[in-house]
Amino acid sequence: MTALLFELLDVEKSYELRGGGAAFRPGPKRRLRALDGVRLTVARGDSVALVGESGSGKSTLLRVLMGLTSPTDGRALYGGQDVTQLKGERRAAFQREVAMVYQDARGSLNPRLPVLDLIAEPIRHHKLRAGPAVRDRVLELLDQVGLPAATLKRYPSQLSGGQVRRVAIARALASEPLTIVADEAVSGLDVSTQAQLLNLLVELQRRMGLTLIFITHDLGVASFLCDQIAVMYLGRIVETGPTRAILERPAHPYTQALLNAQPRFFAPIAQPLQGEIPSPIDLPPGCRFAGRCPRAVPACREDDPALMPSGQGRAVACIRPLTAAA
Amino acid sequence: MSETLLVDKIARRPAWWAGLGSYIRHRPFFILALLVTLAFLAIALLGTAVTPFDPTFQDMEAPMSPPSSTHWLGTDSYGQDLLSRAMAGARYAFLTGICSVLLGALGGLAVGLMAGLAGGRTEWFLMRIVDAILALPSLVMAIAFIAILGQGVDKVILAVGLALIGPFARTVRADVLQVRALPFVEAAGLMGIGKLAIVRRHILPNVFFPLVVQATIRISEAILVSSSLSFIGIGIVPPTPDWGLMIAEGRGFVSFAPWMSGVPGAALAILLIALAIVGDGIREQMDPKQRAGH
Ligand SMILES: Nc1ncnc2c1ncn2[C@@H]1O[C@H](COP(=O)(O)OP(=O)(O)OP(=O)(O)O)[C@@H](O)[C@H]1O
Ligand SMILES: [Mg+2]
Numbered sequence: 075m076t077a078l079l080f081e082l083l084d085v086e087k088s089y090e091l092r093g094g095g096a097a098f099r100p101g102p103k104r105r106l107r108a109l110d111g112v113r114l115t116v117a118r119g120d121s122v123a124l125v126g127e128s129g130s131g132k133s134t135l136l137r138v139l140m141g142l143t144s145p146t147d148g149r150a151l152y153g154g155q156d157v158t159q160l161k162g163e164r165r166a167a168f169q170r171e172v173a174m175v176y177q178d179a180r181g182s183l184n185p186r187l188p189v190l191d192l193i194a195e196p197i198r199h200h201k202l203r204a205g206p207a208v209r210d211r212v213l214e215l216l217d218q219v220g221l222p223a224a225t226l227k228r229y230p231s232q233l234s235g236g237q238v239r240r241v242a243i244a245r246a247l248a249s250e251p252l253t254i255v256a257d258e259a260v261s262g263l264d265v266s267t268q269a270q271l272l273n274l275l276v277e278l279q280r281r282m283g284l285t286l287i288f289i290t291h292d293l294g295v296a297s298f299l300c301d302q303i304a305v306m307y308l309g310r311i312v313e314t315g316p317t318r319a320i321l322e323r324p325a326h327p328y329t330q331a332l333l334n335a336q337p338r339f340f341a342p343i344a345q346p347l348q349g350e351i352p353s354p355i356d357l358p359p360g361c362r363f364a365g366r367c368p369r370a371v372p373a374c375r376e377d378d379p380a381l382m383p384s385g386q387g388r389a390v391a392c393i394r395p396l397t398a399a400a
Numbered sequence: 401m402s403e404t405l406l407v408d409k410i411a412r413r414p415a416w417w418a419g420l421g422s423y424i425r426h427r428p429f430f431i432l433a434l435l436v437t438l439a440f441l442a443i444a445l446l447g448t449a450v451t452p453f454d455p456t457f458q459d460m461e462a463p464m465s466p467p468s469s470t471h472w473l474g475t476d477s478y479g480q481d482l483l484s485r486a487m488a489g490a491r492y493a494f495l496t497g498i499c500s501v502l503l504g505a506l507g508g509l510a511v512g513l514m515a516g517l518a519g520g521r522t523e524w525f526l527m528r529i530v531d532a533i534l535a536l537p538s539l540v541m542a543i544a545f546i547a548i549l550g551q552g553v554d555k556v557i558l559a560v561g562l563a564l565i566g567p568f569a570r571t572v573r574a575d576v577l578q579v580r581a582l583p584f585v586e587a588a589g590l591m592g593i594g595k596l597a598i599v600r601r602h603i604l605p606n607v608f609f610p611l612v613v614q615a616t617i618r619i620s621e622a623i624l625v626s627s628s629l630s631f632i633g634i635g636i637v638p639p640t641p642d643w644g645l646m647i648a649e650g651r652g653f654v655s656f657a658p659w660m661s662g663v664p665g666a667a668l669a670i671l672l673i674a675l676a677i678v679g680d681g682i683r684e685q686m687d688p689k690q691r692a693g694h
Contacts, residue, residue, distance in 0.1 A: 142590070166592060169592030174590060184601070184602050249591065
């Protein structure tokens with residue numbers, strides 16, 4: 075039996091929005107559902123990629139998962155316990171075992187500390203090394219993420235965006251975590267650096283059974299790094315299952331559209347998604363993808379399909395999935 | 401290892417000098433103001449060693465004499481040399497200015513940190529007190545404190561310092577609230593770093609530097625307020641050579657001996673303008689957003 079690490083049970087996260095009105099006369103209260111009935115389980119040793127368009131709720135899902143934001147409905151569990159209610163030893167274990175790489179890498183680093191102190195902080199805090207060994211460990215980590223030793227004395231403001239990202243990854247690795255939760259950790263890096271970091275993560279996965287939850291825009295990265303994939307659309311997971319199977323034979327039309335939009339070699343003209351992404355504030359009834367879906371039938375605009383298992387560990391939220399015939 | 405670091409240091413040095421050079425070329429007024437400020441500071445530190453006369457020596461032969469070869473800037477009604485008194489006054493200006501700003505900044509840091517970190521009822525209560533203080537100009541506040549404390553150099557420092565706590569507290573609180581919401585503070589909490597360590601390592605350094613910048617800017621305000629206290633006769637007591645006091649003493653003779661108020665007045669005005677320009681320059685240098693524009 076594999077122990078479930080993270081569980082999201084029908085998580086809903088909505089934000090109250092006010093606005094549109096004049097000064098002192100706030101407009102009507104509106105609810106923005108950033109997450110709407112999300113179910114996700116991650117077992118120890120799993121690697122899960124979260125993909126989806128900008129604004130689909132990926133970062134929000136991570137924040138709920140990490141207990142940084144409380145869901146407005148549903149529960150987020152870590153090791154079977156509510157992640158925001160962890161106490162004592164279990165809380166310490168969570169803090170020690172799970173490391174997060176923020177989407178805003180620069181913002182996640184204290185601008186007043188040099189790189190040495192930034193990376194040494196988790197090492198010292200978790201008492202993983204002592205004395206001069208701390209510095210050696212920091213140098214080793216810098217080398218692993220491909221930064222020169224001279225970076226040690228630099229401050230975040232003296233580093234480029236890509237270098238800052240790598241410092242953030244080194245800092246996450248410094249706590250020797252069992253789980254890494256990363257929000258766009260390798261986007262915006264050049265191909266060779268990206269490859270170096272991905273290989274490093276794959277090796278850690280193999281050697282130490284690292285659990286990975288990885289947000290990415292790059293389906294190539296997702297298939298290289300992660301066994302599982304979850305495709306998000308407007309606050310909901312619309313398709314999930316083994317990465318290879320889903321990318322080879324997508325069941326949800328949205329996944330298919332994402333694949334089409336992905337630029338490929340020898341196919342320079344990527345096919346963009348048709349239509350506008352609807353506002354998450356006033357969702358139309360029925361399937362939220364229906365307005366842009368080439369396969370939509372009138373029934374799609376009436377019932378909101380739930381994420382249903384479709385065999386082989388896959389699940390899809392669609393009444394007319396692409397692989398239904400197969 | 402040390403080799404690479406040395407290389408790193410050497411590589412960065414020219415950039416520092418180049419930056420300074422271009423700064424002088426682009427900001428001549430800043431450099432001029434800085435030199436003036438440093439000159440006043442040097443005079444304040446050297447004190448009676450460089451004044452031509454003892455600032456409290458009364459030359460009975462030449463009371464109220466206009467500028468002459470013996471008394472370059474003239475004398476006051478007691479025959480005291482105005483140049484010497486103006487130079488000695490610099491010491492009191494800096495003493496009251498710097499000490500009261502230090503006091504105000506430290507008090508403001510404590511109150512602002514407490515309010516920004518505690519939140520809730522404590523914050524509400526502290527900030528309402530600060531609001532009440534801020535509703536009055538710092539001079540009025542200082543007058544109120546003098547009324548309680550009494551007169552003298554130390555009392556003036558205390559009164560002006562207390563009056564400055566409010567403005568400092570407000571900016572510190574705003575900075576704390578801003579820094580506290582930044583991802584690196586959240587990230588530290590996620591790692592399980594204790595509240596105190598987060599404040600010390602992550603919040604304090606990020607509010608301390610803006611505070612230092614603000615303190616340098618507020619020194620001129622503190623000098624002005626303490627001189628005003630002396631001018632209206634409730635600050636530093638005679639015969640201390642304080643500028644505010646000297647201006648007040650010369651006020652009655654302004655029609656036929658204008659140098660009596662003019663000399664300390666000019667000293668005060670020149671120092672305040674110089675300090676304001678220096679303060680602006682420092683703020684621009686410290687503000688990464690403005691610096692990026694260069
Ligand atoms: N604090 C907040 N207040 C109001 N709305 C929010 C807040 N945080 C997120 N949202 C909204 O929730 C939705 C999902 O945001 P989220 O940051 O999770 O998207 P994302 O999938 O991470 O996008 P990206 O790929 O651009 O990072 C967006 O519509 C966003 O505007
Ligand atoms: Mg995001």
